[in-house]
Amino acid sequence: xxxxxxxxxxxxxxxxxxxxxxxxxxxxxxxxxxxxxxxxxxxxxxxxxxxxxxxxxxxxxxxxxxxxxxxxxxxxxxxxxxxxxxxxxxxxxxxxxxxxxxxxxxxxxxxxxxxxxxxxxxxxxxxxxxxxxxxxxxxxxxxxxxxxxxxxxxxxxxxxxxxxxxxxxxxxxxxxxxxxxxxxxxxxxxxxxxxxxxxxxxxxxxxxxxxxxxxxxxxxxxxxxxxxxxxxxxxxxxxxxxxxxxxxxxxxxxxxxxxxxxxxxxxxxxxxxxxxxxxxxxxxxxxxxx
Amino acid sequence: xxxxxxxxxxxxxxxxxxxxxxxxxxxxxxxxxxxxxxxxxxxxxxxxxxxxxxxxxxxxxxxxxxxxxxxxxxxxxxxxxxxxxxxxxxxxxxxxxxxxxxxxxxxxxxxxxxxxxxxxxxxxxxxxxxxxxxxxxxxxxxxxxxxxxxxxxxxxxxxxxxxxxxxxxxxxxxxxxxxxxxxxxxxxxxxxxxxxxxxxxxxxxxxxxxxxxxxxxxxxxxxxxxxxxxxxxxxxxxxxxxxxxxxxxxxxxxxxxxxxxxxxxxxxxxxxxxxxxxxxxxxxxxxxxx
Numbered sequence: 202x203x204x205x206x207x208x209x210x211x212x213x214x215x216x217x218x219x220x221x222x223x224x225x226x227x228x229x230x231x232x233x234x235x236x237x238x239x240x241x242x243x244x245x246x247x248x249x250x251x252x253x254x255x256x257x258x259x260x261x262x263x264x265x266x267x268x269x270x271x272x273x274x275x276x277x278x279x280x281x282x283x284x285x286x287x288x289x290x291x292x293x294x295x296x297x298x299x300x301x302x303x304x305x306x307x308x309x310x311x312x313x314x315x316x317x318x319x320x321x322x323x324x325x326x327x328x329x330x331x332x333x334x335x336x337x338x339x340x341x342x343x344x345x346x347x348x349x350x351x352x353x354x355x356x357x358x359x360x361x362x363x364x365x366x367x368x369x370x371x372x373x374x375x376x377x378x379x380x381x382x383x384x385x386x387x388x389x390x391x392x393x394x395x396x397x398x399x400x401x402x403x404x405x406x407x408x409x410x411x412x413x414x415x416x417x418x419x420x421x422x423x424x425x426x427x428x429x430x431x432x433x434x435x436x437x438x439x440x441x442x443x444x445x446x447x448x449x450x451x452x453x454x455x456x457x458x459x460x461x462x463x464x465x466x467x468x469x470x471x472x473x474x475x476x477x478x479x480x481x482x483x484x485x486x487x488x489x490x491x
Numbered sequence: 492x493x494x495x496x497x498x499x500x501x502x503x504x505x506x507x508x509x510x511x512x513x514x515x516x517x518x519x520x521x522x523x524x525x526x527x528x529x530x531x532x533x534x535x536x537x538x539x540x541x542x543x544x545x546x547x548x549x550x551x552x553x554x555x556x557x558x559x560x561x562x563x564x565x566x567x568x569x570x571x572x573x574x575x576x577x578x579x580x581x582x583x584x585x586x587x588x589x590x591x592x593x594x595x596x597x598x599x600x601x602x603x604x605x606x607x608x609x610x611x612x613x614x615x616x617x618x619x620x621x622x623x624x625x626x627x628x629x630x631x632x633x634x635x636x637x638x639x640x641x642x643x644x645x646x647x648x649x650x651x652x653x654x655x656x657x658x659x660x661x662x663x664x665x666x667x668x669x670x671x672x673x674x675x676x677x678x679x680x681x682x683x684x685x686x687x688x689x690x691x692x693x694x695x696x697x698x699x700x701x702x703x704x705x706x707x708x709x710x711x712x713x714x715x716x717x718x719x720x721x722x723x724x725x726x727x728x729x730x731x732x733x734x735x736x737x738x739x740x741x742x743x744x745x746x747x748x749x750x751x752x753x754x755x756x757x758x759x760x761x762x763x764x765x766x767x768x769x770x771x772x773x774x775x776x777x778x779x780x781x
Contacts, residue, residue: 206521210500235499235532
């Protein structure tokens with residue numbers, strides 16, 4: 202998905218919020234980050250996806266703060282918050298008649314944890330809404346069918362604490378072999394190999410470095426292992442808007458699980474903003490966006 | 492009032508909206524305007540007020556569109572909409588027990604007409620809210636007292652169609668002599684001398700060119716006539732956020748009538764966002780913002 206003009210004001214807003222998260226109270230730094238980002242915007246390629254912009258912006262924040270992972274503490278805090286919810290999540294998962302659907306809904310609920318497009322997320326509120334909200338799962342039968350024919354799944358992770366929620370879905374995918382893809386380096390609050398191991402993901406799945414240093418999946422920089430898995434694994438599940446924005450026109454069929462967090466993606470998917478969505482896309486004949 | 496960091500994302504958003512208003516459908520132009528504005532942001536002076544940024548942004552839009560007054564048609568349309576409401580406004584004005592207060596409330600309601608900070612305004616809704624909303628008029632006694640001691644008032648206008656609403660207040664100020672100040676050239680949908688005459692303002696007040704080419708009042712570029720009036724007229728009333736942002740720390744007492752349209756001004760005035768407000772400021776001992 203190419204960056205749209207409406208993404209630009211949103212980048213600038215996210216930049217200021219991110220700078221404040223990364224270096225609370227340092228107004229001079231916030232100012233420098235904002236100025237450098239604005240100066241960089243005219244140099245952005247027309248073909249770049251929003252996560253590519255995210256990489257540039259967060260590179261500036263990293264340089265200005267001198268901190269390689271400015272969100273390390275926030276990620277840890279969110280993991281603690283998510284872990285505290287596990288008993289409730291577990292109840293929701295096991296008490297449902299349709300365990301796959303319940304696990305999908307949990308996985309999407311975890312996608313609310315986002316310091317980019319949705320910094321004011323409220324995990325507890327998200328859980329309350331889980332019981333009420335009707336997610337758009339029209340592609341669930343297609344996912345069931347694909348899973349029925351496959352013993353391997355590539356699952357592309359997104360944010361760090363979100364992966365606590367993903368564990369329920371990955372458990373449901375067993376006994377298939379699951380590969381859990383992570384970013385190659387810290388970017389915003391996205392999950393890397395270190396954090397995936399910290400939350401025990403390696404006990405449920407084979408962790409794979411996607412090679413992406415941006416908040417999405419950049420196939421042009423994929424590791425050979427990820428590229429092979431991406432090309433050969435029959436079922437690919439990708440979490441979150443960043444993966445959607447970078448993979449929605451990649452040429453292969455992918456099941457995207459996400460909350461639609463902005464009007465641009467809402468318009469492109471035809472899904473209402475704020476909605477939890479399971480949408481099949483990526484191949485030319487389905488949701489494919491310019 | 493100095494531009495705050497939170498103003499920057501808002502400028503970028505306003506730039507895109509303004510470019511779309513000025514040249515509907517011309518995406519390449521919107522893109523150029525957005526790029527040039529982002530490139531200009533790092534060059535903005537730290538001391539500049541938000542309307543000074545507005546001048547730069549709208550200068551870019553003017554250059555890119557090649558149109559001196561891109562909002563001419565929108566201004567005319569809004570004037571027609573406001574004129575259609577005059578019978579309702581008149582009833583509200585004459586049926587009130589306190590005619591000065593009613594006229595002030597009408598004048599502030601007109602301030603909803605704003606293509607900058609509040610492009611989605613709904614005049615009709617604004618009128619419905621007029622009957623319900625309790626404006627913050629704590630400085631009304633001070634205005635009454637000041638008016639009791641003066642036979643001249645300098646009234647600094649704001650948006651074009653808003654002046655239809657201002658006429659009720661200016662009528663209430665009679666028999667004092669009223670000077671109605673306008674921008675020196677078209678900027679967004681602000682009122683200039685041409686439009687003030689078109690709506691018959693010259694029959695109620697002496698129209699004065701403020702010298703300001705920006706959506707506010709820039710005293711450093713005031714015409715000699717405006718400067719003299721500003722220094723010597725006992726009561727100055729200024730409409731809207733742009734005049735507030737440029738005059739709130741000017742050193743003389745001013746009665747500002749405005750709707751608080753953004754969180755930055757809300758925080759600075761201590762008034763809740765969205766509220767109609769009569770606030771005395773400008774002198775060092777009252778609302779004075781850095």
